[in-house]
Amino acid sequence: MKKVVKFGGSSLASAEQFRKVGEIVLADADRRYVVPSAPGKRYSSDTKVTDMLYQCYAAAEAGENEKYTELLNKIKERYLEIINGLGLNLSLEEEFQKIGTFFSEKAGKDYAASRGEYLNGIVMANYLGYEFIDAAEVIFFDKEGKFDADRTNQVLSERLAGQERAVIPGFYGSSVDGTIKTFSRGGSDITGSIVARAVKADLYENWTDVSGFLVADPHIIQDPKSIKLITYKELRELSYMGATVLHEDAIFPVRKAGIPINIRNTNQPEEEGTMIVQSTCRQAEYTITGIAGKKGFVAVNIEKDMMNSEIGFGRKVLEAFESQGISFEHVPSGIDTMSVFVHQEEFEGREQAVLSAIHRTAEPDMIELESDLALIAVVGRSMKSNRGVAARIFAALAHVNINIKMIDQGSSELNIIIGVKNSDFEGAIKAIYDIFVESQL
Numbered sequence: 001m002k003k004v005v006k007f008g009g010s011s012l013a014s015a016e017q018f019r020k021v022g023e024i025v026l027a028d029a030d031r032r033y034v035v036p037s038a039p040g041k042r043y044s045s046d047t048k049v050t051d052m053l054y055q056c057y058a059a060a061e062a063g064e065n066e067k068y069t070e071l072l073n074k075i076k077e078r079y080l081e082i083i084n085g086l087g088l089n090l091s092l093e094e095e096f097q098k099i100g101t102f103f104s105e106k107a108g109k110d111y112a113a114s115r116g117e118y119l120n121g122i123v124m125a126n127y128l129g130y131e132f133i134d135a136a137e138v139i140f141f142d143k144e145g146k147f148d149a150d151r152t153n154q155v156l157s158e159r160l161a162g163q164e165r166a167v168i169p170g171f172y173g174s175s176v177d178g179t180i181k182t183f184s185r186g187g188s189d190i191t192g193s194i195v196a197r198a199v200k201a202d203l204y205e206n207w208t209d210v211s212g213f214l215v216a217d218p219h220i221i222q223d224p225k226s227i228k229l230i231t232y233k234e235l236r237e238l239s240y241m242g243a244t245v246l247h248e249d250a251i252f253p254v255r256k257a258g259i260p261i262n263i264r265n266t267n268q269p270e271e272e273g274t275m276i277v278q279s280t281c282r283q284a285e286y287t288i289t290g291i292a293g294k295k296g297f298v299a300v301n302i303e304k305d306m307m308n309s310e311i312g313f314g315r316k317v318l319e320a321f322e323s324q325g326i327s328f329e330h331v332p333s334g335i336d337t338m339s340v341f342v343h344q345e346e347f348e349g350r351e352q353a354v355l356s357a358i359h360r361t362a363e364p365d366m367i368e369l370e371s372d373l374a375l376i377a378v379v380g381r382s383m384k385s386n387r388g389v390a391a392r393i394f395a396a397l398a399h400v401n402i403n404i405k406m407i408d409q410g411s412s413e414l415n416i417i418i419g420v421k422n423s424d425f426e427g428a429i430k431a432i433y434d435i436f437v438e439s440q441l
């Protein structure tokens, strides 16, 4: 068996956390490839090393030498605390010299940020006695700056074939010109997934500071139930709607290879966490797998007599959004009406340009805007085989006097999306959670 284990920043924030990680890795001989993040926060007001690096580089770029030196020293201290706390015989002095030179040569903010993972990888490899492999040598971006999956997979799988155990730092790789480039924030999750694909792992364990995904947001529902098993598709729907534990782009490499992901808690390693799989015959524990949502949408409601028989009407309307670079979320339609849901923030600045384009090309009878809406996705593979899910959602919302503005059920029957007022958002989630989870209907 081969397992790839990725540890997030809070799992590696101090020597004490490193020790927990060491115990986890060494407890299972299958945990052969380790992908670390940079040291994260030790307490809530602490600063992540990645953020310190961004700030430090900005100071270097602006020629603020005092601030730069002060920040760089603080970063050094973070690593020293870990190295000394673990009693390692390791010095990063030379590495910091190099970093200083690269900073003064303006090597770029991606280079700067990537050093958090790079240095932590060196520390981790030394601590575990594993080989260190610089991600810059095995993870690549293409000419357009997009992740180059094919080249990476080829080089990385060859490199790791000869390596029984290794540490590969997360978050970065090299561009075509050899400079360092990072993924977006939280991108070590992606590296872990890429490594899992390259070694054809049996499992990708992603260790963080929560015991997996929860059925609903704990800021809204007190102590929500956790999700034991979820499919990639369900997860994609929930993450898209705001449930964040894993970087969205981390799903694709392993999904392609059919490798399950197990989200685990470094501080509670005895808990099973959440298993994310390609498919399963196991029904979800509750009829629904999870609920997630986002606030801040606008509905652009368009009416036109006989719209229904006018071929090309929808295209003209959507083109007005496209030409302004605005992506739409949902387009529920009626006989002579059509609504386009967009992000309020994105839409506000370009609202008049979009509206005049719709008027010009589609010649509607009326356009009406409705702002401050929220969308809630009720997601679950078991909905397909359970009758009355929609009815139960609507009854639950009616019961607490919440007016539904929009309903959208994809033909995959994997989710039902409902639009409500921003001010009804939390209440709606509570009502849906209660009916499916608390009362287990």
Ligand code: ASP
Residues within 6 Å of the ligand: 008, 009, 037, 038, 048, 050, 051, 116, 170, 171, 184, 185, 186, 187, 188, 189
């Ligand atoms: N250290 C990076 C960040 O803070 C990447 C990661 O932790 O996954 O975003």
